[in-house]
Structures are given as structure tokens and as C-alpha cells.
Amino acid sequence: xxxxxxxxxxxxNARSTAGAALVSSLFLLGxxxxxxxxxATESAAASTTYxxxxxxxxxxxxxxxxxQVLVDxxxxxxxxxPQDYLMDLGSGDxxxxxxxxxxxxxxxxxEYNPDMVALxxxxxxxxGVSDKATFEQADLFETDFSKANVITMFLLPSIxxxxxxxxxxxxxxxxxxxxxxxxxxxxxxxxVMVTDNCTSWCNALLWIVPAQVEGNWQIDGQPLVxxxxxxxxxxxxGGQAISEGKLLGNAITFKVGDVTYEGTVESGAIKGKxxxxxxxxxxxxxx
Numbered sequence: 001x002x003x004x005x006x007x008x009x010x011x012x013n014a015r016s017t018a019g020a021a022l023v024s025s026l027f028l029l030g031x032x033x034x035x036x037x038x039x040a041t042e043s044a045a046a047s048t049t050y051x052x053x054x055x056x057x058x059x060x061x062x063x064x065x066x067x068q069v070l071v072d073x074x075x076x077x078x079x080x081x082p083q084d085y086l087m088d089l090g091s092g093d094x095x096x097x098x099x100x101x102x103x104x105x106x107x108x109x110x111e112y113n114p115d116m117v118a119l120x121x122x123x124x125x126x127x128g129v130s131d132k133a134t135f136e137q138a139d140l141f142e143t144d145f146s147k148a149n150v151i152t153m154f155l156l157p158s159i160x161x162x163x164x165x166x167x168x169x170x171x172x173x174x175x176x177x178x179x180x181x182x183x184x185x186x187x188x189x190x191x192v193m194v195t196d197n198c199t200s201w202c203n204a205l206l207w208i209v210p211a212q213v214e215g216n217w218q219i220d221g222q223p224l225v226x227x228x229x230x231x232x233x234x235x236x237x238g239g240q241a242i243s244e245g246k247l248l249g250n251a252i253t254f255k256v257g258d259v260t261y262e263g264t265v266e267s268g269a270i271k272g273k274x275x276x277x278x279x280x281x282x283x284x285x286x287x
Contacts, residue, residue: 050115052093059112060140063092066154066179069197071099074204077192078150078175080105087148089140089155089163094120094133096152101133105150109135110143145170154179154201168230172211172265173249177204186230189248210247211265217284224284237261 055062066074074096080086082104088096091109093116100107101124111117117137124133136143140163145151149171153160161184167176168186180203182188188205195202214228222238226245233245237256245254250265252272261282263272270284 050119052116052119058090060159061090061154061156063113063116064154064201065092066096067194067198067201068095068099070179070194070202070204071096073192073194074152074177074179075100075103077190077204077206078152078177080150084150085148086150086152087145089143089151089153091120091135092116094123094135097133097135098124098127098129100150100152101129102127104132106132107134108148109133110138110140111135112137112139149174151176152179153177155181157181157184160184167207168209170209172209172247174209176207176209178207179204181205183207187232189231208249211250211252213247213252213265213270215286217270217286219282219284 052063054064078084080100080103084105086097086100086105086107088100088107088109091097091111094109097107097109097120109117109120111120114137117135120133120135121130124130124135127133140155140159145166151167151170151174153163153176155163155178160178160181164183164186167174167183178188180201182205186207189208190206192204192206193202194204208231210228210231212228213226213233215226217224217226219237224235224237226233226235226242228247231247233242233247233252233254235242235245235254240256242254242256246252247265251262252265252270253260253262255261255276259274259276261272261274263270263282263284268286270282272282274280274282
């Protein structure tokens with residue numbers, strides 16, 4: 001396990017006041033719904049058409065649907081294209097997967113409740129996208145996400161934190177979008193609040209999985225030492241401190257004095273150009 005992965009595995013205990021309030025709201029909603037309605041499997045058995053109840057209990061979270069305007073915003077924030085493969089974690093009635101399929105993506109929903117899986121499949125068929133929108137009854141913590149380059153989710157902060165060590169090891173550049181909830185000390189790269197036609201659960205957060213670059217490098221005989229905290233970088237080049245260090249997928253940038261280094265991480269090397277002062281190409285290798 002790398003130093004970064006070891007740090008990732010031990011850093012997921014942060015809680016924000018806003019996050020705690022949202023969690024409380026979900027649990028209150030779930031408690032009220034459970035008191036007013038029968039269990040999900042009982043409801044499905046009593047009716048030929050399964051109708052989920054907002055706030056009904058699930059394995060890890062209660063079910064609250066994401067507003068359609070936020071579904072669209074989450075997909076826009078991830079800049080999805082028909083070439084992407086999307087996985088929606090806790091896919092519920094399938095609306096995010098179906099919306100992605102309508103945009104031309106191949107999309108797969110992961111849902112623990114078999115009744116919700118059946119409902120989502122039926123909804124996809126009605127929308128004419130069952131060839132691109134598929135659903136699997138599975139446990140999030142036992143699912144392989146490695147084929148996805150876009151992941152969407154509406155889970156609790158504690159679940160996000162448990163998934164984060166697995167998510168940060170995905171292919172650099174993978175986009176992760178969450179409805180409302182954060183991932184502990186892994187700060188989002190972008191956050192958007194929906195203000196039109198949205199009254200609750202209107203916040204979308206984007207993370208872009210960073211390349212792992214922590215360690216010792218060499219640039220033209222000078223030692224480059226990088227320390228990594230998710231996408232944030234600190235360290236030294238030739239004994240001088242670097243500043244404003246950051247990764248966005250495979251794209252790296254940092255400053256040494258007035259010189260800005262921009263580059264791309266690929267195949268165990270970093271190649272790029274400097275700006276400020278004399279512009280030049282630079283090449284870093286591990287070791």
C-alpha cells in the first residue's frame with residue numbers, strides 16, 4: 001500500500017455541522033415513513049406495481065429520490081459524454097441511470113433492494129433505454145467500480161467515507177459526483193448549488209480522482225520531493241518549497257518562486273512546460 005493509500009484509509013472521520021443536519025433530516029424522514037407505511041418487501045407483495053415510499057429504510061441509507069434538476073446538474077458537472085461508462089451507487093428508481101442513458105451513456109445502477117431494481121428496470125424499459133440502462137442487485141461494498149469513469153451517488157457522509165479509500169484508487173480522471181454529502185477530508189474539486197426549481201437536496205459536489213505522485217522524482221538532476229493529500233501537493237524542488245500544488249486527474253501544477261510548472265502524469269513520468277521567467281519544457285522521472 002502506498003503512503004497516500006495508507007493516509008486515505010485513516011482519514012475519514014470528519015463531520016461538518018451542515019452534514020450532520022442533513023443526516024438528521026434523512027433519519028427523521030425515514031422514521032416517519034416507516035411508521036406510516038409497511039416494509040418495502042411487504043408493499044411489493046401486496047401490490048402488482050411496487051411503489052416505493054420516500055424515506056423507506058434500506059441496507060445503508062433511507063431512500064430519498066434526487067430531484068430531476070439535480071440529476072441533470074450532476075451529469076453536467078461531470079461533463080459526461082456518450083463515451084463514458086457511468087455507475088450510480090444506490091440507484092433507487094433508476095432516474096440517474098435512465099437520464100444518463102438518454103444522453104447516450106452506458107450506465108449501470110447498483111441497488112441492494114430487489115424491488116427497487118425491478119422497478120428501475122421497468123422504468124428503463126418504459127423510457128426505451130433498457131439497452132443502455134442496466135441495474136444490478138448488489139452490495140456497494142462488494143461491487144467492482146473499476147470499469148466506471150463516472151460515478152454518481154446520494155449516500156450518507158459515513159458511507160461516502162467508507163467508500164472513499166476504494167474510490168481514490170480508481171483510474172486518474174474518474175469523475176465522482178455526490179448529491180449533497182461530502183467525503184470527509186477529501187475536499188471536492190467543484191461544488192454547485194442549484195437555485196432554480198429545486199427546494200431540497202440541491203447541492204452537487206465533484207471529485208476528480210488524482211494520479212498518485214507522492215515520492216521522490218528528478219528534474220534535470222534536481223530532486224523533486226512531492227507529498228500528496230488527495231489532490232493537494234506540497235514538497236520541494238532542489239530544496240526550494242513548492243506552492244499551489246494540485247492534481248486534477250493526471251494534470252499537475254505547482255509553483256517554485258515565480259515559475260509555474262504544468263504537466264501531465266503518464267507511465268511513471270511527468271512531462272510539461274514552465275511559465276513565468278524563461279519558458280521551458282520539463283521532464284520528471286521517479287527515483
